[in-house]
Amino acid sequence: MDLLRLATAGSVDDGKSTLIGRLLYDSKAVLADQLAHVEERSVDGLDLALLTDGLRAEREQGITIDVAYRSFATPRRRFILADCPGHAQYTRNMVTGASTADLALLLVDARQGLTEQSRRHAAIAALLEVEHVIVAVNKMDLVGYAEDVFDGIVRDVIELGAAIGLHKTDFIPISALKGDNVVERSAQMPWYDGPPLLERLETVPVEPPAVHGARLPVQLVLRGEGGTRWAAGRLAAGSLKAGDEVVVLPSGTRTRVAEVRDADGLAEVVDAPLSVSVRLEDEVDLARGELIAAADDAPSPTRELTATVCWLGDRPARPGDRFQLKHGTRSVPAKLDSVDGRIDFESLEWPGAEELRLNDIAHVKIRLGGEIAADAYARCHATGAFILVDESSLDTVAAGMVS
Amino acid sequence: MTAISTPALSHLRALEAEAIHVIREVAAERERPALLFSGGKDSIVLVRLAQKAFAPGKVPFPLLHIDTGHNFPEVIAFRDKLVQESDLTLLVGSVQKSIDDGRVREETGPRASRNRLQTVTLLDAIAEHRLDACFGGARRDEERSRAKERVLSLRDDFGQWDPRRQRPELWDLYNARVRPGEHLRAFPISNWTELDVWQYIAQEELELPSIYMAHEREVFERDGMLYATSDFITLMDGEEPFTASVRYRTVGDMSCTGAVRSTAGTLPDVVAEIAATNITERGETRADDRATEAAMEDRKREGYF
Ligand SMILES: Nc1nc2c(ncn2[C@@H]2O[C@H](COP(=O)(O)OP(=O)(O)O)[C@@H](O)[C@H]2O)c(=O)[nH]1
Ligand SMILES: [Mg+2]
Numbered sequence: 001m002d003l004l005r006l007a008t009a010g011s012v013d014d015g016k017s018t019l020i021g022r023l024l025y026d027s028k029a030v031l032a033d034q035l036a037h038v039e040e041r042s043v044d045g046l047d048l049a050l051l052t053d054g055l056r057a058e059r060e061q062g063i064t065i066d067v068a069y070r071s072f073a074t075p076r077r078r079f080i081l082a083d084c085p086g087h088a089q090y091t092r093n094m095v096t097g098a099s100t101a102d103l104a105l106l107l108v109d110a111r112q113g114l115t116e117q118s119r120r121h122a123a124i125a126a127l128l129e130v131e132h133v134i135v136a137v138n139k140m141d142l143v144g145y146a147e148d149v150f151d152g153i154v155r156d157v158i159e160l161g162a163a164i165g166l167h168k169t170d171f172i173p174i175s176a177l178k179g180d181n182v183v184e185r186s187a188q189m190p191w192y193d194g195p196p197l198l199e200r201l202e203t204v205p206v207e208p209p210a211v212h213g214a215r216l217p218v219q220l221v222l223r224g225e226g227g228t229r230w231a232a233g234r235l236a237a238g239s240l241k242a243g244d245e246v247v248v249l250p251s252g253t254r255t256r257v258a259e260v261r262d263a264d265g266l267a268e269v270v271d272a273p274l275s276v277s278v279r280l281e282d283e284v285d286l287a288r289g290e291l292i293a294a295a296d297d298a299p300s301p302t303r304e305l306t307a308t309v310c311w312l313g314d315r316p317a318r319p320g321d322r323f324q325l326k327h328g329t330r331s332v333p334a335k336l337d338s339v340d341g342r343i344d345f346e347s348l349e350w351p352g353a354e355e356l357r358l359n360d361i362a363h364v365k366i367r368l369g370g371e372i373a374a375d376a377y378a379r380c381h382a383t384g385a386f387i388l389v390d391e392s393s394l395d396t397v398a399a400g401m402v403s
Numbered sequence: 404m405t406a407i408s409t410p411a412l413s414h415l416r417a418l419e420a421e422a423i424h425v426i427r428e429v430a431a432e433r434e435r436p437a438l439l440f441s442g443g444k445d446s447i448v449l450v451r452l453a454q455k456a457f458a459p460g461k462v463p464f465p466l467l468h469i470d471t472g473h474n475f476p477e478v479i480a481f482r483d484k485l486v487q488e489s490d491l492t493l494l495v496g497s498v499q500k501s502i503d504d505g506r507v508r509e510e511t512g513p514r515a516s517r518n519r520l521q522t523v524t525l526l527d528a529i530a531e532h533r534l535d536a537c538f539g540g541a542r543r544d545e546e547r548s549r550a551k552e553r554v555l556s557l558r559d560d561f562g563q564w565d566p567r568r569q570r571p572e573l574w575d576l577y578n579a580r581v582r583p584g585e586h587l588r589a590f591p592i593s594n595w596t597e598l599d600v601w602q603y604i605a606q607e608e609l610e611l612p613s614i615y616m617a618h619e620r621e622v623f624e625r626d627g628m629l630y631a632t633s634d635f636i637t638l639m640d641g642e643e644p645f646t647a648s649v650r651y652r653t654v655g656d657m658s659c660t661g662a663v664r665s666t667a668g669t670l671p672d673v674v675a676e677i678a679a680t681n682i683t684e685r686g687e688t689r690a691d692d693r694a695t696e697a698a699m700e701d702r703k704r705e706g707y708f
Contacts, residue, residue, distance in 0.1 A: 003414040066569065068550040069543050071596045078414035080594050092571060099573040219427040224459035232456070234424040234575065263419055263455045274416070275423035275456070288431050312571050326576055329431070385574045394580040399573045 001073070004206055007082040007097035007130070009090075010107030011117040015138045018047075019107065019176035020070065020083055023198060026183040027074050067093050076202040090117060091359035094124045095310040095399050099385070102206050103132040105197075110143045110173070114156045120345050122157065126166040127308060127361065127401070129378065132204050133169045136197060141175040145188040163348050172197050213294025214238030214246070215272075215375070215383045217328030221286050222277060230261065230277040231286050233329065236382030238294060240278055241269040248284060249291045249373035250301035256281045273382075289330035291373045291383070299383065301371035304337075306403040308377075309364050311356040313390060313397030318355045323388040323397065325368060333369030334388060340364060356398075363403075377401035415603055419452065422591035424575060425554055426456040429536050429589045430463060432579035436536035436589075437494065439525075440466035442478035443654035444611055445540030445592065447485075448600055451607055452591060453538070454489070465492035467537065469525050471517040472499040473635040473656045481612040496528030513637040516659040526562045529586060536579070536587040544596045554593050560584040597652075601674045616673065617650045617665045628661035652677075 010016040070081045082097035084090070098104055104125040108118050125133050135157050143149045150173045161169055172181055173192050180186030181196045195203070215236040222230040240246070244257045259279040260270045270276040278292065293299065311317065317336055325334035341350030342362040356362055377384030388398035429436055438453060440446045453462045468482060486493045498517050501507045506527065507520045529537065543550045553569050555577050570578050581587055592600070604611065622629040623642045630636060632644045635658045649662035650673065667673045 001414050002412060003417045066551050066566065067571075069594065070550060071544050071594055071599075073414075073596070073598070078599075096571040096573055100575075219424070220431050220457075222457055222460040228459075230459065232427055234420060261458070263416075263423060265458070273412075273420055275420045275427070277458075326578070328576075329428070382574065385576065387573055387576045387578065389578055389580060394578070394582060396570045396573070396578045399571070 001076070001078050002206055003078045003080065004103060004201065004204070005080045005082070005101050006103040006105055006201065007084055007094070007101035008105045008107065009084045009094045009097070009121040009124075010138075011090075011109070011112075011115050012085075014107040014109045014112075015176040016083065016085075016107050019136065019138065019174070019182065020081065021047075022176055022179060022182050023081075024070065024072050026179065027072055027198065067097050074198065074202055079201065091120060091124065091310065091361070092312045094121055095128065095312070098124055098128045098130050099399060101128075101130050103134065103201070103204060104130040105134050105136060105201075108135060108137050108153055108157075110137050110139045110149050110153070113153055114160065116345060119160060119348075122160055122166055123164045123343065123345060123348070124310075124361070126161070126164040127310075129381065131168070131207055133166060134197070134200060135169060135171050137171065137173045138176050140173045140180060140186075140189065141178050145173075145180075145186075147189070147191045150192075160348075170194070170200060172200065212238060212380065213297030214240045214244070214292070215294075215380060216240065216276070216278065216292040217330070217383070218286060218288055218290045218292060219329050220288055224279070228279055229283065229286060230279050231290075231292060232275075232277040233292075234275045235270060235272040236328070237272045237380050239269055239271040240276070240292075245295035246280070246292050247295045247298045248280075248286065249293055249298060250371040251285075251290070252301075253284050254295055255284050289328075291328060291330070293373065299373045299375045301373045303368045303371055305366045305368065305372075305374065305386075305400075307364055307366060307386075307400045308403065309356070309362055309388070309398045309400045311358055311360045311362070311398050313393075313395060314358055315390070315397075316355045316357045317397070322391065324391055325366070325372075325386050325388055325400075327372045327374055327386040328383060330370075330372055331389075332372060335367045335369075337365040337367050364400075366400075374402045376403060415599065415606060418592070418595055418599060419455075419603070421575070421594065422452045423456040425577065425589060425591040426453055426538065428577050429538070429555070429579055429587065430456070432577075433536040433581070433587065435532065435534050436464045436538065437467040437532065437534050438462075438464060438538040439540070440468050440482065440493070441540070441654060442468070442474075442482045442612060443540070444600055444604060444615065445542065447609055447611060448592060448595075448603055449538055449540045450485070450489070450491070451609055462491060465494050465532075467494045467496065467528060467532070467534070469496045469521050469528065470498060471521060471656045472497065473517055473633075473658050475612065475614050475631075475651075475654065475657055477614050478612045478654055481610075485610075494528065494532060496524045496531075498524045500524075501527065513639045515637075516656055518656050518659055522562070529562070534586060535581055536589055538589045538591060540592055541590050542595050542597070542600070543593050549593075552590070552593070554590055555579055556588045556590065557581065558586050558588060562586075564588075598674075598677055601670075601677050605670050605674055611670075612654065614651045614654065616670075617648050617668045619646055620649050620662065621645070622647050622649060622662060629664065630661055631657060633657045 068083045084093040084097035106121050137153050154171045174181045183198045216233045218231045219233040222232050247254050258281045261277045262270050321336045323334045339353050340363040342353035375383045384402045386400045387396050390397045501524045507523045621632045621644050623644045648666050650665045667676045
């Protein structure tokens with residue numbers, strides 16, 4: 001059984017909690033005592049949204065506060081679902097959920113069509129290059145299961161997708177409340193000939209990380225027998241085996257791999273995204289924060305980044321502000337050099353801006369107090385992504401993607 | 404750069420890789436971590452993951468057991484054997500000592516439990532050993548408030564969790580920074596389900612305390628659950644002990660951990676039973692979580708595991 005990570009997004013009241021509740025319920029991931037709890041609290045009928053609204057404040061206010069993670073399995077696949085609520089901090093939540101997702105499930109209310117928030121969610125899925133996107137047009141029962149309503153929304157999303165670079169989008173008309181096209185095909189919408197949502201989730205291919213040269217950010221150096229030194233880390237891309245020529249960055253030292261280990265011990269070859277350790281020939285000096293990369297396909301170390309950032313911090317940031325940047329396992333001081341444009345979700349243009357506020361997405365330049373070896377995010381997510389940490393609050397204030 | 408097709412990674416391999424990554428990251432960024440060890444299956448899995456994370460080296464941090472004094476003897480025997488055989492270091496925080504020192508007051512009555520008292524002992528142990536990170540085996544599928552908790556969860560000076568002020572976790576770039584006095588709780592198996600844990604135990608052929616397999620035990624029924632008779636629990640009127648074949652799904656304080664009727668005496672039998680069950684482990688076996696609607700959330704805010 002393989003693993004699919006998905007993120008769900010929608011505006012408030014689009015029916016996201018109800019849909020997730022139904023997926024859990026219909027896939028039998030909800031057990032009897034959890035169900036009894038929901039039954040007790042439901043005012044009329046079975047309110048499946050209660051399954052996921054977990055915290056006391058949420059139950060009291062009937063809202064979803066923060067990203068919630070759920071696991072469930074069908075006989076075909078194991079799922080980890082990040083539920084990203086559509087309230088005040090929607091962008092921040094969506095970015096967080098989408099960063100680890102293989103698939104983004106965007107909910108649209110059939111009565112409302114594409115809202116400002118749907119546009120944001122679609123744009124974020126595109127910016128973070130989530131592999132697959134499914135647009136579920138919900139509450140079809142409230143528009144008489146009408147095909148033309150669905151078609152209108154599909155047209156709008158396709159138009160939007162062309163502008164923001166959203167590919168591989170699927171569309172499914174559903175009713176989360178009634179269960180149409182969620183697990184079973186709906187008898188109400190004979191005009192829809194695609195699979196129901198769950199079947200789609202079970203069958204989309206999960207792509208391994210883009211195939212190119214190996215990237216191993218060194219987390220720790222472990223000592224083995226006879227004082228051997230092993231660079232331990234999670235292989236971000238590619239594979240490694242004895243004899244492979246590698247370069248240690250940013251120092252630029254070239255050597256070869258002597259031995260590799262996976263979680264079970266010595267191995268012939270190790271592949272991304274496993275946690276591994278490798279021993280290098282020549283006893284080269286190694287430390288946390290370095291990147292072991294395939295010698296014939298390695299990124300160049302740099303002290304300047306052009307990037308797209310999503311601002312997650314409560315305090316606004318301006319050019320000149322200083323942070324700690326974490327890239328892979330390496331942390332370096334960073335200074336925001338310039339804000340070159342901030343997305344306007346209405347026009348999808350990037351006009352100039354003075355500062356970055358919570359939920360902004362912007363093109364920036366960043367100067368670094370030490371070198372990092374980064375790829376373009378489009379080429380390799382794991383070595384093209386970074387976070388910024390505020391030095392005084394120690395909060396994570398931005399998610400970044402190298403251009 | 405030719406495209407090679409690798410077979411799909413199994414979900415257990417993927418979850419294992421993620422957990423090892425988290426353990427290594429916290430060990431690298433924090434100075435004094437410890438692994439909270441209860442003797443239960445989740446913490447046993449954590450120990451195995453830690454061993455894998457640092458092989459061929461040694462696990463570089465100690466285990467910390469918060470000992471309520473109301474343990475299943477089988478679990479303590481298992482703990483001591485594991486520590487000895489695996490060359491691990493064990494720290495123990497004693498709830499009995501917290502009571503003797505007047506740090507907490509023992510609950511009384513037939514429903515008394517030391518479960519809640521553990522929080523004080525835990526926070527004292529964290530202070531005493533100047534720990535700045537504790538690994539825990541909590542999973543997001545266990546309880547609703549846990550679904551919202553981060554893999555790295557920041558606790559303030561008082562050990563409190565603030566669900567409204569959590570750091571976003573992006574990609575696998577964890578922010579493990581803490582200020583003096585604060586500490587992290589790290590949950591490497593957050594995304595595992597109970598079934599994943601059992602399947603992993605089977606795959607890795609991990610040893611477990613014997614109480615996880617069906618055995619004959621003297622029990623009595625209370626609130627629809629079966630509890631073992633012991634010195635730590637007073638029978639109420641009408642509660643009649645009897646012998647039944649049972650096993651445990653979780654390991655906690657003897658006074659509040661219920662057993663389930665079962666004849667599954669081997670690991671494969673237990674895994675098959677878990678796969679077919681329709682009740683959550685906490686709902687079935689933990690009186691502490693049934694007490695109030697938001698029981699777990701409240702205890703977490705106070706600094707519970
Ligand atoms: N008629 C109808 N109502 C729905 C549907 N899905 C959700 N709802 C209702 O819409 C409201 C908001 O749903 P909820 O799941 O809490 O939305 P969320 O804010 O996106 O999580 C609730 O009253 C649901 O019962 C649907 O498919 N049809
Ligand atoms: Mg909701």
